[in-house]
Amino acid sequence: MAMEPLRGRSAELGRLLEAMRAADQGAASLTVVSGEPGIGKSALVHAAVEQAERHGFLVATAAAHQTDNISPLSSLAPALRASKDPLIGTEHFLELAALNTQPLWLAERLADLIGQRLAGTSALVVLDDAQWSDPLTGFVLRVLISRLAETQVMWLLATRPSPGGVTDQIVDALGDQLPVHHIQLTPLDSEAVLQIAADRLNQPVDAALTVRLGSAQGVPFLVEQVVAGLYLADGSAEGPLPDGLVEGVRRRVAGTTELCRSLLRTAAVFGSEFRLSDVAALMGEGVARLAEPLDEAIRAGLLADSGAHLTFRHELLRAAVLADVPPSAQRALHSAIADQLLLTEQGASAAAPHILATAAVGDLASISTLRVAARDLLTTMSITAMSVIQETFELTPADHPLRGEVGADVVEILLVARQYDAAQAFANDLLGGTPLYQGPVTPELTARVRLLLAPQEWAVGALDAARLTVAGAPQPLADRLSAYRVLADAAEPFETEDPVAAAVLQLAHAEQAAAEGRFADAAAAYAAARGQRASASAVNAPGSEVGTPPAVRVELAELFCLAQAGEPITALRRVTEGLPGDSWLAPQLAALRAQLELAVGNLPAASEAAKASLRWSAEFHDPSAEPTARQVLALVALLQGDLAAARKVPDEPVRALLAMADGDTTAAERLLATPLDHPIRLELLLHAATHLPGTGQAAADLLADHAPAGAQLVAAANKRDLIAVAQAVEHLRSSQRPLLVAAAEELHGRVELEHGDRSTGIAALERALDSYTQLGATAFAVPVQAVLQAAGVRRRRWSAVQARPESGWEALTPMERKVALLVADGHTNRSAAEELVLSASTVGTHLRNVFSKLDVNSRVQLTRLVLQRFASPPNA
Structure with a gap:
């Protein structure tokens, strides 16, 4: 069936077609169409879809619904699967379900799959009513649009004005990564209004109807309802629900059977989308008996049947029907719907919106169900779970003993939702004697809340020992608090049988060892902490895990220490082969990978991982990994000879190397102060000993604990013991750190050359030059090349100073x-x-x-x- 012509929107459609042509030529973009309900957003979107299909675009469309916030990715899923040529195959789509709890990994996997699908293909991806998108859809879209910025895709979102909502978040996250076009729809002029009416009537508009159409005030949806008799001209079009629409729908509904009216009113309470079987069960009618009433509702222009679900033709029509359902009847229906959903496989999370619509303060049964719903939603829809538990807290009387338990739930769910500051502020109010909670603040409640916060406080270096002492706390919780005080360096280690406390004590031991540079001991202690944590997790009793250190963060620390202890390749392999993945920690994981890639001399991969860390930090609004990522980028830039980029990061060893590059040879002494946790500390110490006479003994002393062969090399070089120098270099060749080996070869070559063994010295320096060049460490290669040239070495090509071509x-x-x-x-x-x-x-x-x-x-x-x-x- 041919589409109705789009009236009064030629300029707006022209802008969409322009963006579509640009996408066809390889310029991806995002267009946001916004306007009030009924202003014609969907009609404009449909026209764009029709044009895209005519021009051979792959088209993927979806529309969000008000109930989407209880099901992950429900808003976007139809665009991925429900089209003539799906973006995602069935096998891959089913695979994605396992990633619902890991939003970044889900988004990255989708980006890979869609990128492969769209290679060389022009596409239009549409989401209508984007203001109702579920939180996971909003996040995934932010990532997808960014990742696929180089593909031939036009993204189109239609939304009601919603400051700070999904579309604003997407636009803010994109920055300047691709063009963003905004189309704000305004009321139509009178000529377009008359054209729409004539299209619907298939004949010219008479004078009487022309007058009535004026009351629609240029809103296309109301124009159509005037023609259909569902909007009366004597009603006002002002406000969110025009009076004329309510009266028009009321008259239309009055002409239907009682069973049809009951169907419509029950469905209106269910929501804009519903299943006939649910409504039938609620009405106590068989589905077959509702077939005729359903047909009446469809013929009346109120409902549409998509096959799997029924929907109101427009949210304003549902609101108009709902306006005639008395508040008491609405409450009774919401309550009955909730009861019915609790009896089906849809469960507490689906029932939650209906419970919240009717529950009163002190309704303990509703509070209990909502707590279950929040838990059910927590793994896949943490933002929705956060909203549900906060409303549940408000339903719990301020002086009821349950208020404290629900308050602890709020803190826990805020933490899972990564709302750390909000969780801390809420906990302070809950425990601080504010009007938020008028019940007794028991030692058990205080201890539990403090232990909920402690793991995150450790992770960001904000443990406060003063908050970790709770008199009268139950023994297991008291032991855990005491263990965190040890971790905060405010108490001495002790014996305990509680597995969580034991894990925290092992963590404290690991932190102390790492601070002292005993990295092998630290790695072993971190591994032991993970083992104790696993023991705690195996206990299924309520509260058995509260205070447990976060496993992935502990393993990240373990792997860094493993690398510093001389096994960066081993640590990198564990990262790449599948570190237990919490995608919320992707910035930290990428930052660690950047350090490990740098340690093993893979400079491009280190840079790429550091950039990924920064990108993910921005997406998660988590800046904690940014200093590490920027440090790696500066080091890579410096090693590759990009001194301008290296100067952007205030890393002291980088500044010392830059000073050396600028001719200040004494700056090498500053490298001796390189911190223990610097990713290439060993290489820099050897570099200092090589380039500044007099630093050798200090460098040897600093290398002794972490690179004995390096210490032996420097000491032998100081003594001019050439045999010992050669032996130390041989030992270092088995190192997992190629930059360290190259630095050792350089020192060896310089010492040999100084003492007259030209053949051995030049051979060692050439090995160093080749290694530096292969690694891309131009800044370290150039001085070696200069020494060789000064020694009379001639090569057809000195690759260290060759710039890589830009193309080919x-x-x-x-x-x-x-x-x-x-x-x-x-x-x-x-x-x-x-x-x-x-x-x-x-x-x-x-x-x-x-x-x-x-x-x-x-x-x-x-x-x-x-x-x-x-x-x-x-x-x-």
């Missing part, structure tokens, strides 16, 4: 070449990631760089180029 095959980094060859050999991003021990997202980033440098825009073109360069695409 030679512009690709070694990892980009591997990705290109694997993709040309038929690998997907995922299989290539498995082959290279990378994430699929990282492979996608490399592939986009390959496309850009080789000036191709599809895998087919890449394969052709590789075939032209090689007889057949070799395996990487």
Whole structure:
């Protein structure tokens, strides 16, 4: 059936078509269409969809509903699956369900899948009524639009004005990553109004109707309802629900059977979308008996049947029907709906909105159900769970003993929802004798709330020993608080049988060992803390885990210490092979990976991981990992010779290296103060000993505990013991830190050259130069090259100072070449990631760089180029 012509919106449609043409040419963009209910947003969206389909675009559409906030990704899912040419295959879509509790991993996986699907394809992705999007959809869209900024996609969101809502959050998160267009719809002029009416009537508009149409005030939806008789001209169009619409719908409904009227009123309380079986059960009628009343409602222009669900044709029509349902009847229906949902598989979370619509303060049965609902929602819809538990708290009388328990639930759920400041503030009010809670603040309640907060306070370095003493707390909780006081360095270790307290004490031991530079001991203690934590988690008693240290954060600390103890490759392998994943800690995980990649000399991967950490930090509004990520970026930039970029980060060792690059050789002494937890501290100490006479003994002393062979090398160099120097270098060659080995070769070569063994010295310096060059450490390579040139060494090409081309095959980094060859050999991003021990997202980033440098825009073109360069695409 042909669409009705779009009247009065030619300029707006033209802007959409312009964005669509740009997408077809490779310029992705986001367009936000906003306006009040009934102003014609959906009609404009439908016109854009029709045009996109005519031009061969892949089109994916969805519309959010008011009830979406109880089901993760429910708003976006239809756009992924329900189209003629789905964005996501069935197998992959089912796989995504397991990631609902890990929003970033879900979004990244979706970005990979959709990116593969859209390679070289122009697409339009639409979400109507975006203001009702579930929280997970809002987050995933922020990530997807950002990640797919280089694809041929036009994103289109239609929304009611909602300051600070989903669309505003998406636009704010995108920054300047791609163009964002705003289209604000305003009332139509009189000519467009008359054209819409004539279209609906299929004949010219008479004078009487022309007068009545004036009351619609240019709102397209009301124009259509005037024509349909559902809006009366004598009513006001002002306010959220026009009086004329209520009266018009009332008259239309009055002409239907009693069973139809009952169906409509019951459905209006259910919501804008509902199942006929639910309404039938609530009405006590068989579904077959409602077939005729349903047909009446559809013919009356009020309901639409999509097959799986029934919907009101417009939210304003539902509101108009609901306006004729007395408040007492609405409350009774909400209560009955809640009871019915609790008896079905939909459960407490689906019933929660209806319970909240009717529950009164002190309704203990409702409070109990809502606490269950909040728990049910917590794993997948933490933002909704947070709203439910906060409203539950308000329903609990201020002086009731249950108020404290619900208050503790609020703190816990706020923490899970990553609302740390709000959780701390609420806890202070709850325990501080404010009007928020007038019941007794028992030692058990105080201890429990303090233990809920303690793990996060440890993670951000904000443990306050003064808050960790609660007189009269039950023994297990008291032991845990005491253990956290040990962790805060305010008490001495003690013996305990409580597994949570034991885990915290092991954590305290690990922190102390790390602070003293005993990294092997620290790594072992962190591992022991994780083991104790697992014992605590195995206990299923209520409250058995309160205060348990966060497992992933503990493991991150363990792996960093493992790397500092001389096993960075081992630590990196554990990260890449699947560290237990909490996607909320993605910024910290990426920052650790950046440090580990730097330690093993993989500078491009270190930079990429650091940039990912910064990107995810911005998406989660969590700046805690930013200093580490920026430090790695500065170090990589400096090593690669980009001194301008390195100067942007106030890292003291970087400043010392920059001073050395500027000719201040004495700055090498400042490297001796490199902190114990610096990712390349050992390399910098050896660098200092190499480039500034007189620092050797100090450097040797500092290296002794963490790199004995390095200490022996420096000491031997100071004594000019050439045999010992060579032996120490040989020992260091087994190190997992290639930059350290290269630095050792450099020191060896310089010492040998100074003492007249030109052959041995030049060979060692050339090994150092080759290593630095292969690693991309231009800043360290250039001085070695200068020494060799001064010694009369001639090469056809000194690669250390060669700039990488900006385009073509030679512009690709070694990892980009591997990705290109694997993709040309038929690998997907995922299989290539498995082959290279990378994430699929990282492979996608490399592939986009390959496309850009080789000036191709599809895998087919890449394969052709590789075939032209090689007889057949070799395996990487």
